Amino acid sequence: ETGVTQTPRHLVMGMTNKKSLKCEQHLGHNAMYWYKQSAKKPLELMFVYNFKEQTENNSVPSRFSPECPNSSHLFLHLHTLQPEDSALYLCASSQERSYEQYFGPGTRLTVT
Amino acid sequence: GENVEQHPSTLSVQEGDSAVIKCTYSDSASNYFPWYKQELGKRPQLIIDIRSNVGEKKDQRIAVTLNKTAKHFSLHITETQPEDSAVYFCAASDRNSGGSNYKLTFGKGTLLTVNP
Numbered sequence: 001e002t003g004v005t006q007t008p009r010h011l012v013m014g015m016t017n018k019k020s021l022k023c024e025q026h027l028g029h030n031a032m033y034w035y036k037q038s039a040k041k042p043l044e045l046m047f048v049y050n051f052k053e054q055t056e057n058n059s060v061p062s063r064f065s066p067e068c069p070n071s072s073h074l075f076l077h078l079h080t081l082q083p084e085d086s087a088l089y090l091c092a093s094s095q096e097r098s099y100e101q102y103f104g105p106g107t108r109l110t111v112t
Numbered sequence: 113g114e115n116v117e118q119h120p121s122t123l124s125v126q127e128g129d130s131a132v133i134k135c136t137y138s139d140s141a142s143n144y145f146p147w148y149k150q151e152l153g154k155r156p157q158l159i160i161d162i163r164s165n166v167g168e169k170k171d172q173r174i175a176v177t178l179n180k181t182a183k184h185f186s187l188h189i190t191e192t193q194p195e196d197s198a199v200y201f202c203a204a205s206d207r208n209s210g211g212s213n214y215k216l217t218f219g220k221g222t223l224l225t226v227n228p
Binding site: 004042100 | 116118144146148154155156157158161163201203205215216217218219220221
């Protein structure tokens with residue numbers, strides 16, 4: 001698959017579990033983003049990475065821990081989540097000095 | 113920070129009619145305004161965008177207008193078709209404080225339904 005990919009596409013986890021979401025971009029971009037999309041809410045920016053360096057943390061709870069080992073891969077490590085964290089988590093990427101962001105298909109997360 | 117308001121939250125039109133979705137933004141420094149379309153179960157995809165140095169941009173049945181003075185921009189879809197049914201998000205962008213990339217602040221979305 002080209003563009004931006006995310007795995008898994010669906011995830012159900014208990015509040016005591018630890019899991020990770022993965023994002024990979026095949027576009028040669030240098031910036032990657034995590035967004036949270038909940039019902040009836042706007043897309044909420046969580047984290048921004050630029051050349052592997054975190055440049056934005058939008059007051060996200062510490063139970064969400066991002067990792068960006070290189071410009072093509074982005075992870076979101078999850079632990080001790082709450083039911084209200086259930087949402088669609090979208091990854092996006094963009095090229096330096098470019099406005100346009102390309103989104104992945106998202107991971108539908110359900111916390112039980 | 114930037115705040116983007118989007119109206120209406122739902123919009124239902126008959127096939128062939130026009131649809132207009134409006135957004136306002138708060139930060140006068142914002143200079144890029146994209147519109148994304150998200151079909152059910154799919155990823156958001158950019159459909160049109162406009163930069164602050166122009167007032168209007170058109171691409172076939174889709175157009176976007178920008179009023180910088182009033183800080184609002186609108187999406188216009190003419191001759192709507194059932195496949196236009198989706199959630200549409202507006203966004204405003206300014207430079208990410210940490211680097212040379214841009215941060216998007218999104219509106220809450222408009223669910224557009226085009227009835228055949």
